[in-house]
Amino acid sequence: MTRDPSKPMWAHVLKMLEQAEKLQRQYFQLRKSNQNGPTWEPPVDIFETNDKLFISVALPGVEAGDIQVVVDNDTLAIIGERPLAVDVNAVIRHMEIPYGRFERRINLRNGRFEIRENSLQNGCLKLILRKI
Numbered sequence: 001m002t003r004d005p006s007k008p009m010w011a012h013v014l015k016m017l018e019q020a021e022k023l024q025r026q027y028f029q030l031r032k033s034n035q036n037g038p039t040w041e042p043p044v045d046i047f048e049t050n051d052k053l054f055i056s057v058a059l060p061g062v063e064a065g066d067i068q069v070v071v072d073n074d075t076l077a078i079i080g081e082r083p084l085a086v087d088v089n090a091v092i093r094h095m096e097i098p099y100g101r102f103e104r105r106i107n108l109r110n111g112r113f114e115i116r117e118n119s120l121q122n123g124c125l126k127l128i129l130r131k132i
Contacts, residue, residue: 040098042078044106050131053113057104057125060097061085064120069127071113076106078125 047054057078059067067080082099108129117128 039101039103041104042102044104046106052116052131053108053127053129055106055125055127055129057127058123059102059120059125060123061099062102062120062123062125067120067125069115069118069125071108071115071129074108074112076108076113076127076129078102078104078106 043058045056055076059080059082062080062082066082067078070077070079079102081101082097084099112132113129114132115127116130117126119126
């Protein structure tokens with residue numbers, strides 16, 4: 001079976017792959033932080049109810065002790081570091097998962113919040129913030 005981009009199904013698949021690569025570049029590109037040099041921003045999912053925010057942050061390979069979560073006024077900050085998981089003398093053949101310092105800031109508009117739950121499960125940081 002060959003991949004013929006003129007066929008509608010393959011054209012759709014190729015378009016979806018292109019969109020996925022664009023999202024990958026958007027979320028895993030290095031950014032200049034105000035502190036401590038370049039950082040990367042992990043992707044997040046945010047869901048809201050009348051009284052809570054449910055936040056999931058993708059942090060593969062990061063230990064719970066390497067993550068700092070802070071609510072400061074109207075901003076939630078998730079800061080930490082993902083260490084390189086291999087020998088530093090290894091030759092990189094292909095790398096898509098970022099490592100090093102990360103920082104994600106989320107604007108908590110329309111109210112004040114407190115952290116009710118903070119857990120790391122299967123490479124995702126799960127946060128529940130209660131509206132005060």
